[in-house]
Amino acid sequence: MFNKKKLKNIKLFLVDVDGVLTDGGIYYFDNGIRGRRYHMHDGHFGALQRETGIVSGFCTGESDKNIANRAEKLGLRDYNIFGAEDKLAAAELLLKKNNWQFEQLAYVGDDLSDLPLLRKAGVAFSISNAITAVKQEVDYVSKKKGGEGAVREIIDIFIKGLKK
Known part of the structure; x- marks a missing residue:
């Protein structure tokens, strides 16, 4: 488990999209449009901000309209990174x-x-x-898979860790 003291410093919660918020699969429709499947449980970003004051956003190398639409639907407007070739540099900015x-x-x-x-x-x-x-480098690995409620699990653990 991660160090609770580190949680208290957090101001921004960023999440990759493909493989994290989705199962990594992409649907290609006859009209050429790509689509993704998102799990409803993973849309819990509002609770994180309400309960902790921490703002959230997406950080993805993709710039598909459906990702921007999902962010908008979740109320994530000001802290998103779309189309990043270098996520580290984009996050630094x-x-x-x-x-x-x-x-x-x-x-x-x-x-x-x-x-x-x-x-x-x-x-x-x-x-x-x-x-x-990746799993060897992180503070916490979810029990759930990407696109199956893993982000909700992480948000819930995050909120619980800040309340202790």
Whole structure:
């Protein structure tokens, strides 16, 4: 389990999308549009902000409209990173813009593109079906898989950890 003291510093909670909020699968429709399946339990970001004051956003290398639509539906408007070739550099810009440090960031990732940011984040999380290299670097690995309620599990543990 992670150090509770590290949780108290967190101001921003960022989550990768493909493989974390989704099961990693992408649907291709006849009209050329791509789609993703999201789990309703993972849309619990509002509770995190209401109960802790921590703001949330997506951090993804993709820039598909359906990801932006999901963020909007969840009320995540101001702290999203879309289309990032370098998630670490993009997160650094977002943190600087808000006068925050990496120690004030919690991040959930699952793959190699997430490793640099996971290593710098104040608190790092992964999902149970993340690649081994990611699971070895994080503070907490969810019991649930990506796209199956893992983010909700992490948010609930996060809130509980701050209330103790």
